[in-house]
Amino acid sequence: MSPSLSTMADSNSSVESKPIILDVLPDFAISGQRCAGRIQQHIDLLLLALEALELGASEQMLATVKHFNLEKIIKNRIALWRLRSTNPWRRAYTRDTLTIEQAKALVIIANYRVKPLTVQIRQLLLAEQQMQQKGLPVTCHFLLAEYLDQFRAHFRSRMNPRRAKVSVYLGSEEELNQLALFLLKQLLFCTGTAGMQRFWISLFDGEVA
Numbered sequence: 001m002s003p004s005l006s007t008m009a010d011s012n013s014s015v016e017s018k019p020i021i022l023d024v025l026p027d028f029a030i031s032g033q034r035c036a037g038r039i040q041q042h043i044d045l046l047l048l049a050l051e052a053l054e055l056g057a058s059e060q061m062l063a064t065v066k067h068f069n070l071e072k073i074i075k076n077r078i079a080l081w082r083l084r085s086t087n088p089w090r091r092a093y094t095r096d097t098l099t100i101e102q103a104k105a106l107v108i109i110a111n112y113r114v115k116p117l118t119v120q121i122r123q124l125l126l127a128e129q130q131m132q133q134k135g136l137p138v139t140c141h142f143l144l145a146e147y148l149d150q151f152r153a154h155f156r157s158r159m160n161p162r163r164a165k166v167s168v169y170l171g172s173e174e175e176l177n178q179l180a181l182f183l184l185k186q187l188l189f190c191t192g193t194a195g196m197q198r199f200w201i202s203l204f205d206g207e208v209a
């Protein structure tokens with residue numbers, strides 16, 4: 001095979017090996033094609049909220065990896081854990097940085113998993129509004145309290161209390177509840193028209209010149 005044909009074949013192989021689903025999210029010209037820590041943190045927290053909503057969420061995430069042929073990016077459960085451990089707030093923080101493709105894969109997983117939960121999320125946010133209107137704590141609503149309990153449990157077990165912001169959340173149940181509710185609204189945002197793309201672009205606000 002001539003050098004030109006060999007190069008062409010390698011190029012075609014590279015294109016074919018890239019999961020097509022990644023193309024639904026735009027690329028950005030950022031330094032080193034690596035994500036900032038705050039982006040990694042945001043994505044992981046969004047997945048944490050999903051875990052508080054859906055029983056067996058980790059298994060469902062891995063099933064989604066297979067569904068979209070993302071195994072070259074996320075090979076197995078350990079690989080998924082390592083990608084999520086790029087969140088600087090994690091106890092098991094790896095100090096690694098996500099590539100654009102890895103970040104895209106995690107956002108796609110989050111978006112796909114949240115779709116079946118749309119009605120549930122709307123009900124929880126409506127319950128929050130009703131509790132506020134009645135002047136009652138959000139924990140007075142059974143289903144909302146259940147989600148908040150799950151989120152707080154996940155957060156406390158996985159985040160590093162030596163991180164300043166984490167210690168603030170751990171020291172205030174109200175602050176942690178507000179974070180959980182904020183992430184719930186972010187998940188609902190992802191379910192809207194072009195929600196995944198809009199959420200993805202919002203992650204890089206201020207990162208792209």
